[in-house]
């Protein structure tokens with residue numbers, strides 16, 4: 108059996124990931140989100156979780172999986188609650204976005220590695236990052252900072268894994284998924300042009316049909332899992348695959 112733990116499976120990329128993986132009966136998927144929007148699927152189980160409270164998530168114990176052939180954690184859930192420059196932010200929204208974008212992945216990765224470090228089958232953490240982790244974007248400070256933190260969490264995990272025997276090592280990838288037609292993009296297009304100098308670019312991407320579909324982004328992300336042995340680096344962008 109292949110086991111996938113995926114956050115943010117109620118919409119967008121996460122839902123597409125869960126739906127694609129559920130087509131194969133040899134995959135068992137556990138999804139985490141505040142809402143369950145998946146149609147009944149025998150190999151999908153939903154965990155109701157609000158990542159605004161990562162201390163709740165900290166109690167999540169990954170199960171023992173003696174028949175596993177592959178175990179994958181996909182830290183996909185993401186939030187960008189507002190688009191304003193620093194000085195005009197609602198601090199509670201900032202706290203929420205850091206909780207969802209970096210604290211939840213940090214806590215889940217810790218529990219995942221604790222549970223599976225001594226296994227020998229392929230074990231992969233796939234962090235869904237963003238181009239915004241790697242360059243500043245006007246009015247996206249919290250999102251940029253948290254995604255940059257996710258990239259660094261990823262790189263530190265990979266560094267630490269070298270201290271374990273080769274057969275026990277877990278691999279982590281942090282992957283920018285492109286620009287995708289999801290709820291997050293719907294919200295970005297509603298930003299105030301006075302506050303967000305990049306707005307027109309995102310309006311144009313939609314008008315010109317240049318957004319990836321969630322399915323396309325999901326398939327590209329899953330190709331990283333499939334080809335996990337063939338990458339020299341671990342900070343990736345699907346547009347370079």
Ligand SMILES: NC(=O)c1ccc[n+]([C@@H]2O[C@H](COP(=O)([O-])OP(=O)(O)OC[C@H]3O[C@@H](n4cnc5c(N)ncnc54)[C@H](OP(=O)(O)O)[C@@H]3O)[C@@H](O)[C@H]2O)c1
Nearest residue numbers: 115117118119120140141142157158184185286287289291
């Ligand atoms: N769309 C893009 O262009 C784009 C570009 C670069 C990177 N990304 C990244 O791709 C990932 C997926 O985003 P998406 O575009 O698919 O967005 P989306 O459609 O808005 O989906 C976000 C997912 O995150 C979950 N989530 C948000 N807040 C949560 C909370 N407090 N607790 C638990 N789950 C929560 C949502 O579930 P509930 O609301 O049901 O809880 C939902 O399933 C994110 O990490 C995002 O940063 C997206």
